Amino acid sequence: MKITIELQPQIGAEILTVEIEAGITLERLLSEYQAGLPYRVMAASVNNRVEELTFAINAPCEVKFLDMRSNAADRMYQRSLCLTYLKAIRDVLGKVDTDIYNSLNRGLYTEINTERPVTDEEIKNIEQRMGKLVEADLPIRKMLLNREGLLKYFEAELSEEKRELLRYAPDIHYIAVYELEDYRNYFYGQMVPSTGYLRYFELHRYEDGILLRYPHPAFPDTLPPYVNDANLFAAFEEGRRIGQLFHLSFAGDLNREIEKGKAGELILISERLHAAKIHHIADMIEKLNKRIVLIAGPSSSGKTTFSKRLIAEMKERGSEPLYLGTDDYFVERNESPKDEHGENDYEGIDAIDLKLFNSNINDLLAGKETILPTYDFLAGKKVYHRRAKLGAAQPIVIEGIHALNSLMSDQVSDDEKFKVYISPLTQINLDDHNRIPTTDVRLIRRIIRDNRTRGNSVTTTIKSWPKVRRGEDVNIFPYNGEADVVFNSALIYELSVLRLHCETLLADVRPEDPQYGDAVRLLDFLRFFRPLENEDEIPNDSILREFIGLRPQD
Numbered sequence: 001m002k003i004t005i006e007l008q009p010q011i012g013a014e015i016l017t018v019e020i021e022a023g024i025t026l027e028r029l030l031s032e033y034q035a036g037l038p039y040r041v042m043a044a045s046v047n048n049r050v051e052e053l054t055f056a057i058n059a060p061c062e063v064k065f066l067d068m069r070s071n072a073a074d075r076m077y078q079r080s081l082c083l084t085y086l087k088a089i090r091d092v093l094g095k096v097d098t099d100i101y102n103s104l105n106r107g108l109y110t111e112i113n114t115e116r117p118v119t120d121e122e123i124k125n126i127e128q129r130m131g132k133l134v135e136a137d138l139p140i141r142k143m144l145l146n147r148e149g150l151l152k153y154f155e156a157e158l159s160e161e162k163r164e165l166l167r168y169a170p171d172i173h174y175i176a177v178y179e180l181e182d183y184r185n186y187f188y189g190q191m192v193p194s195t196g197y198l199r200y201f202e203l204h205r206y207e208d209g210i211l212l213r214y215p216h217p218a219f220p221d222t223l224p225p226y227v228n229d230a231n232l233f234a235a236f237e238e239g240r241r242i243g244q245l246f247h248l249s250f251a252g253d254l255n256r257e258i259e260k261g262k263a264g265e266l267i268l269i270s271e272r273l274h275a276a277k278i279h280h281i282a283d284m285i286e287k288l289n290k291r292i293v294l295i296a297g298p299s300s301s302g303k304t305t306f307s308k309r310l311i312a313e314m315k316e317r318g319s320e321p322l323y324l325g326t327d328d329y330f331v332e333r334n335e336s337p338k339d340e341h342g343e344n345d346y347e348g349i350d351a352i353d354l355k356l357f358n359s360n361i362n363d364l365l366a367g368k369e370t371i372l373p374t375y376d377f378l379a380g381k382k383v384y385h386r387r388a389k390l391g392a393a394q395p396i397v398i399e400g401i402h403a404l405n406s407l408m409s410d411q412v413s414d415d416e417k418f419k420v421y422i423s424p425l426t427q428i429n430l431d432d433h434n435r436i437p438t439t440d441v442r443l444i445r446r447i448i449r450d451n452r453t454r455g456n457s458v459t460t461t462i463k464s465w466p467k468v469r470r471g472e473d474v475n476i477f478p479y480n481g482e483a484d485v486v487f488n489s490a491l492i493y494e495l496s497v498l499r500l501h502c503e504t505l506l507a508d509v510r511p512e513d514p515q516y517g518d519a520v521r522l523l524d525f526l527r528f529f530r531p532l533e534n535e536d537e538i539p540n541d542s543i544l545r546e547f548i549g550l551r552p553q554d
Contacts, residue, residue, distance in 0.1 A: 005057065008064040009033045010041075020057065027053040027193055030065060039220045040199070041065040042073035042192050048516040052076075053193045054142070068220035071466070072190075072517065075437075078214060080140060080192045081201055082108070082433065085212050087183040088129040092122060097159070099432050100212075102236045102425070106224045107213035108435070109206065109233070123210060127203040133180070137196030141179040150175050150186065161431040162186070164252025168259055171527040188434050188525065207233065218473065227481070231421065235486040239427035242273060248492050251430045255530040258496055266493040267537045274491070274543065278306070281420065281485055282313035290418035291365060291395045293321070296403035296479065297422035298472045300445040302489040302543035306422050307399045309541060319395055322364070322388055326400025326408070328373050329357045333380025347471035349402050353382075358411035361398075364390045365416065401471075404479040421483035424490035430528055439469070441490065441498075444522060448501045449547040458505045462515040489543050496532035501548050503531075 001022045007029075008015045020029060026044045030053060034041060044051055045064040050072045057063070066073040082100055089098055089112060097113040112118050147166050166172065177186045180195070192198070200223055204211040216224045243249040246269060248257070257266055285293060293310070297303050311321045330336075330346065331353050339345040356373070363370045369389040373382035390396070402408045404419050424445070426436040443465055450456035480486070503526060509519035540550050 003057070003060050005060060006062040008062075010037050010039075010065060010067065011069055015062075022058050023056050025053065026051060026055050026057065026063070029057070029063070033065070037065070037067070039067035039069065040197060041067050042076050042197060043070075043190065045072075045517055048511060048514055049520060050190065050517040052142070052190045068215060068217050071217070071469075072521070074217045076190050076192055077198065078108070079187050079189050080195075081198050081212065081214055083140065083178055083180055083183075083185060083187070083191065084130055084133050084195055084198055085110070085126070086185060086433065087180045088126045088133060090183055091129050092125045093118075097432070100435055101209075101240065101429065102435060103437065104233055104236065105204075105206070105211055105213065105227060105229050106216055107204070107211040109209055109236070110212055111209040117208075118210070120205065123203050123205060130198075130201065130203075134195045134198050137194050138180060139194050140191050142191065143177045143179070144174050145177055146174055147172070150177065159432055161250045161252060164250060164256065165431050165528065166252075168252050168255030168530065169528050170530075185433060188430060188528065189521070216473075218470075229481060231481060231483055231486045232425065235425050235488045239425055239488050239490065243427050243492070246492075248428060250428055250432070251436075251495075251528050254428060254492065254496060258493075258530045258532055263493065263496075263532050263534065264537045266532075270491040270493055271539055271542055274489075275309075277487060278309050278313055281487065282310060282317065284485065285314065285395070285418050286317055286319075288418060289393075290416060291393070292361065292409070292412060292416045293395060293397045293418050293420065294403040294409065295397065295399040295420045295422060296401055296405075296476060296483075297489075298401075298442060298476050299468050300442040300449065300547070301422045301424060302546050303399050303422055305541070305543045305546040306420075306487060306489060307397055310420075311397055314395065314397075319393070320391075321395045321397045322390060324372070324396060324398045326352060326357070326398065326402060328375045328382070329353045330375050330382070332382070347401070347467075347475055349405055349407055349475065352402060352408065354407065354410075358409060361396065361409065361412050364388060364396060365412070367392070401475055404482045405475070406479075406482070419483045420485055420487055421480045422487045422489050423480075424494075425486075425488045427488070427490050427492055436495075438490075440522065440525065441495070444495075444498050444502050444526070445547045447505060447522075448498065451505055452547075452549055458509050458519060459513050459515040462518045491542070491544055493532060494544050495526065495529045497535060497538070497544060497548065499526040499529050500531045500533060500535075502526060 002019050003022050004019050006015050007018045030041050043066045045066060047061045068074045068077055086098055099111045101109045175186045177184055178191055200215050202213045202223055204213055213223060215222060247253055295303055295307055314321050329352050331351060336344040337348060337350040345351060360370050360372060369387060371384045372386040372388055373384055374386060376383050424438055424441050426438050426441055429435045447458055447461045450461045506519045506523040509516050538544055
């Protein structure tokens with residue numbers, strides 16, 4: 001039987017009307033188009049829901065092929081590569097435990113737990129084994145099992161972390177198990193159909209572990225240059241050590257503590273750790289006698305709350321910091337640079353009046369009375385009504401996405417600067433092989449905040465997210481290595497709180513909305529966490545309050 005579908009072969013391409021045989025898989029349909037596409041397709045959106053290429057089309061629908069430039073296909077590549085990596089480790093080293101921790105250096109930081117350190121020769125053998133698996137183009141088979149079936153199927157092979165996740169996440173009823181030859185594992189996301197899709201990867205020894213590196217979505221057919229993100233690694237390691245100290249490394253640990261009624265303790269511990277870190281940063285600034293504190297981080301990192309709390313700490317030491325936001329230094333709207341679509345580009349550094357910014361900072365440091373701008377976003381221009389004059393040792397706290405870019409303050413002496421990078425670097429993972437992406441946490445935070453403070457729908461926020469992420473890749477992430485210190489704004493308990501605020505919003509996204517696939521993915525992810533329903537113990541100066549709103553005062 002013939003059916004008609006609407007097909008978009010690649011992102012941004014013209015939509016074609018195509019007649020196909022009912023029951024054809026997406027992979028078979030793709031075979032007629034892949035040769036003419038710029039990148040390898042990893043998945044497809046079918047009626048706005050992401051499907052694996054093994055999906056069979058049995059009714060008229062809208063199909064959009066997705067290569068690694070899309071978030072869904074990029075994540076699918078990473079998961080499939082992890083499966084192949086774990087299989088190769090098993091083939092080379094036997095049955096050893098491997099932990100997949102966090103994103104780092106455009107890869108995943110992993111550790112193989114053996115009685116002795118893994119040698120360079122063994123790493124090379126694992127990489128070569130992965131290459132052979134990819135060359136063989138072996139099928140990656142999927143089975144959907146319920147909780148009881150999963151426990152029975154894996155029997156003694158199931159790690160304790162995975163058992164804990166299933167035991168304390170009652171809303172998870174079915175799990176996808178994937179098999180690659182004789183190796184099987186489960187992941188909370190989708191996979192490519194076979195190993196032949198995984199052409200680009202490398203292994204790189206790093207500290208006590210191994211980096212599993214893969215392409216950047218902007219350049220799907222090449223590996224990015226290696227850059228050592230030492231600051232981020234140190235922040236992740238600090239978070240991991242804290243998690244181990246309190247036996248809170250995985251989602252199952254968090255859910256167990258909530259079920260036991262220990263949510264208040266989790267909140268207290270998390271908030272005290274944040275307070276201690278902010279106190280430490282204020283100590284560093286004071287001891288180094290820095291007068292310019294520059295704070296940058298990606299969207300929804302909690303920069304505003306962090307800046308306020310840091311200023312409060314500095315005031316306790318007797319200083320009176322002046323706060324400046326770089327948004328007040330936007331050029332006049334009619335002078336804004338344009339992006340590739342001819343629209344005003346507010347993300348790039350050329351959107352900032354650098355000359356005025358540097359002049360104001362140097363005048364303030366020299367003790368001159370200075371008239372500072374405030375940007376009127378409705379009128380699209382700066383207005384001048386703030387006067388400021390600093391004392392001899394009075395510091396300036398500056399927050400903005402370009403704060404760590406040397407061009408932002410290139411006319412100010414580096415001896416005066418102290419740089420802080422802030423991001424919610426997730427401290428727990430779902431289990432030993434399923435990490436929690438920091439970008440998902442930030443997106444969930446932003447969905448909640450934008451709905452609460454701006455009335456933005458979930459679809460509006462998700463639609464704008466790729467543009468936000470592209471801006472971060474250009475304007476923020478390349479400069480995090482410039483920071484003197486990294487502040488991890490993640491809170492161990494926060495996903496159990498964010499679930500309550502985001503679940504209904506995500507559930508309201510309709511199947512006909514283009515953002516439906518992302519909403520379903522985030523909703524499925526949040527269901528791994530038991531909701532933390534009593535928020536009264538979250539203090540009003542918590543970074544989480546920037547997103548969920550303040551607690552009503554008695």
